[in-house]
Amino acid sequence: MTIDVERWTDYLIEATDGRRAVAPITDTEPGLSLDDAYAIQDAVLARRLASGRRVVGAKLGLTSVAKQVQMGVASPVFGWLTDDMVLAADGCVTLDEVIHPRVEPEIVFHLGEELAGPGITHHDVLDAADWVTCGLEVIDSRYEDFRFTLPDVVADDTSASRFVLGTNRISPDATPLDLLGVLLEVGPDLRETAAGAACLGHPAAAVAALANWVGGRGRTLEAGWVVLSGGLTAAVPLAADVPVRATFAHLGTVAARGI
Ligand code: OOG
Numbered sequence: 001m002t003i004d005v006e007r008w009t010d011y012l013i014e015a016t017d018g019r020r021a022v023a024p025i026t027d028t029e030p031g032l033s034l035d036d037a038y039a040i041q042d043a044v045l046a047r048r049l050a051s052g053r054r055v056v057g058a059k060l061g062l063t064s065v066a067k068q069v070q071m072g073v074a075s076p077v078f079g080w081l082t083d084d085m086v087l088a089a090d091g092c093v094t095l096d097e098v099i100h101p102r103v104e105p106e107i108v109f110h111l112g113e114e115l116a117g118p119g120i121t122h123h124d125v126l127d128a129a130d131w132v133t134c135g136l137e138v139i140d141s142r143y144e145d146f147r148f149t150l151p152d153v154v155a156d157d158t159s160a161s162r163f164v165l166g167t168n169r170i171s172p173d174a175t176p177l178d179l180l181g182v183l184l185e186v187g188p189d190l191r192e193t194a195a196g197a198a199c200l201g202h203p204a205a206a207v208a209a210l211a212n213w214v215g216g217r218g219r220t221l222e223a224g225w226v227v228l229s230g231g232l233t234a235a236v237p238l239a240a241d242v243p244v245r246a247t248f249a250h251l252g253t254v255a256a257r258g259i
């Protein structure tokens, strides 16, 4: 590895804490590899944990064609969720604390048992999860205009910023998750529609892939964690006082708004 991991870790933490978008790392380091990027992601997380944060789960990103097309990056990615990212059930996001937030609807798993890859299948995920709910992820790329390449977005914890969960929890096998429809509304306007299958064919298959990827890096998905399986639609900007609402079949409604 030829890159200076500490330098880029400082760079991303300062952007987050200073609420200031910065140029993608690859503008300066065009050779940034995916391994370099995950090393920066790990170092950013380690700093956060050293300052008192706690991991509460993991996330997939760029698991739907809608997201891959919107961001111009055609490969799924993963990142980590910490306790400071959890929003109250009203989904209010203090806009002074973020840069340029966007919102996307996701199917969310809560793990009752750990998932240790490799070899995890989507059936293992359905067995290990004790409940499933809907969520809105608030992404907030630290890069100007959400402009990034695959290694850039990985280094930046895949734009993780905040998330809010719905209150309706169902058993993972209560209904076929690939057939769950979702409507995404901004204020009174219907903006996007999708089904669970938009997420790599089945959201549980995406979580299985995640368990296997992190397993390859010596990590497990732990009991008690939440896993965001990835945005089903393109993300929409979060503005002051305009509610963004996702309504899912069987899972109910979850909303977020900027304040
Ligand atoms: C990267 C994060 C993508 C998802 O669900 O697709 C993501 C981004 O779009 O900024 O979280």
Ligand code: MG
Pocket (backbone or CB within 6 Å): 059, 060, 061, 062, 104, 106, 137, 139, 228, 230, 231
């Ligand atoms: Mg997401």
